[in-house]
Amino acid sequence: MKLIGPFAQLLPLTGLPEKGAISDEQLTVIPDGGVLVENGKAVAAGAFETLRKANPTAEIDKTDEPMVLLPGFVDCHTHICFAGSRSRDYAMRIAGKSYLDIARAGGGIWDSVTKTRAASDTELMENVVARANRHLREGVTTMEVKSGYGLDLDSELKMLRAIRTADQYTPASFVTTCLAAHIRPKDFDGDEKAYLHWILNELLPALHSEHLTERVDIFIEETAFSVAAARPFLREAKAMGFGITVHADQFTSGGSAVAVEVGALSADHLEASNAEDIRRLAASDTVAVVLPGASLGLGMGYAPARKLLDAGACVAIASDWNPGSAPMGDLLMQAAVISAAERLSAAEVFAALTFRAAKALGIRSSAADLQAYPCADYREILYHQGKLKPSIVWKDGERI
Numbered sequence: 054m055k056l057i058g059p060f061a062q063l064l065p066l067t068g069l070p071e072k073g074a075i076s077d078e079q080l081t082v083i084p085d086g087g088v089l090v091e092n093g094k095a096v097a098a099g100a101f102e103t104l105r106k107a108n109p110t111a112e113i114d115k116t117d118e119p120m121v122l123l124p125g126f127v128d129c130h131t132h133i134c135f136a137g138s139r140s141r142d143y144a145m146r147i148a149g150k151s152y153l154d155i156a157r158a159g160g161g162i163w164d165s166v167t168k169t170r171a172a173s174d175t176e177l178m179e180n181v182v183a184r185a186n187r188h189l190r191e192g193v194t195t196m197e198v199k200s201g202y203g204l205d206l207d208s209e210l211k212m213l214r215a216i217r218t219a220d221q222y223t224p225a226s227f228v229t230t231c232l233a234a235h236i237r238p239k240d241f242d243g244d245e246k247a248y249l250h251w252i253l254n255e256l257l258p259a260l261h262s263e264h265l266t267e268r269v270d271i272f273i274e275e276t277a278f279s280v281a282a283a284r285p286f287l288r289e290a291k292a293m294g295f296g297i298t299v300h301a302d303q304f305t306s307g308g309s310a311v312a313v314e315v316g317a318l319s320a321d322h323l324e325a326s327n328a329e330d331i332r333r334l335a336a337s338d339t340v341a342v343v344l345p346g347a348s349l350g351l352g353m354g355y356a357p358a359r360k361l362l363d364a365g366a367c368v369a370i371a372s373d374w375n376p377g378s379a380p381m382g383d384l385l386m387q388a389a390v391i392s393a394a395e396r397l398s399a400a401e402v403f404a405a406l407t408f409r410a411a412k413a414l415g416i417r418s419s420a421a422d423l424q425a426y427p428c429a430d431y432r433e434i435l436y437h438q439g440k441l442k443p444s445i446v447w448k449d450g451e452r453i
């Protein structure tokens with residue numbers, strides 16, 4: 054048994070609604086708080102002295118300066134398994150070149166596919182560990198990691214095996230997702246329907262046999278896969294036992310409607326979602342995942358997070374950390390920036406980074422994954438727009 058604290062403020066983020074708007078007045082803020090941990094699980098939270106007196110034999114993990122304690126963040130959308138850089142793409146983009154211009158010049162997703170295919174298993178694994186550990190130091194204790202820069206059998210398997218191996222070398226928790234339906238690869242001899250058929254009949258059975266992932270993603274967009282092709286693909290993947298998520302409404306509407314129709318866990322991006330998309334998402338159990346890092350990287354507007362919340366949707370915020378559109382990967386900074394642009398309360402942001410993001414991954418956990426910020430008031434965290442980082446992070450109750 055271990056007692057962690059005391060903290061100037063402890064925000065357990067319990068008792069908050071799973072969907073819709075949240076005011077800061079709904080937050081439970083425990084002054085001089087502590088967390089009781091047993092076997093890596095958080096079993097109680099409350100006044101530190103009360104917990105200490107009730108558990109006199111508990112080991113004390115003492116904090117010596119005023120701090121605010123939050124649950125660890127969950128990043129429910131990342132692409133941190135990749136090799137190489139797309140700095141050339143970024144330079145071309147900020148110089149005014151279009152997506153198609155960059156692709157014609159050899160850039161875009163296919164550039165990352167080429168570099169990732171050429172990377173060794175060890176290089177990919179080490180890249181994932183390094184990025185995951187940076188995320189962990191910044192308070193992200195659980196993260197989704199996608200494939201999608203392989204796009205053939207050997208390379209997709211290589212990516213997902215690298216993610217599985219990386220999980221052994223970092224305290225962070227991973228949720229893996231197969232995004233072989235990222236784009237149709239240039240070297241595939243067939244149309245989008247044939248490629249998705251190959252994923253269903255060749256790749257997914259191989260992933261099942263190796264227990265590499267239980268989740269499938271697809272990019273529905275004019276430059277990727279059509280609504281007509283995505284709908285039966287997702288239904289069949291779900292029938293095979295995979296959880297479903299969708300890259301939806303990034304540049305054009307249509308993807309989120311499919312996500313809701315097939316019962317996807319989440320619809321991610323949503324920058325182009327219209328009023329009907331918002332209404333549909335709010336009426337569903339599909340989590341609306343907004344990705345401010347992609348908006349920053351592409352110089353485009355943010356997803357309508359405020360409208361989604363006011364309509365009653367469950368909104369999560371994720372980093373979309375990837376080599377092309379969202380290379381920064383700083384989840385807290387991105388959340389702070391979209392909170393100012395979309396007028397999100399601190400309570401809405403913290404919910405979007407914790408239990409609502411966990412819902413997008415289909416997980417619930419009582420693990421003592423915690424982070425403490427060097428301040429005495431929780432409002433300081435977003436006020437500093439991502440520059441105030443946690444000074445202590447705990448994973449399963451252990452300081453990392």
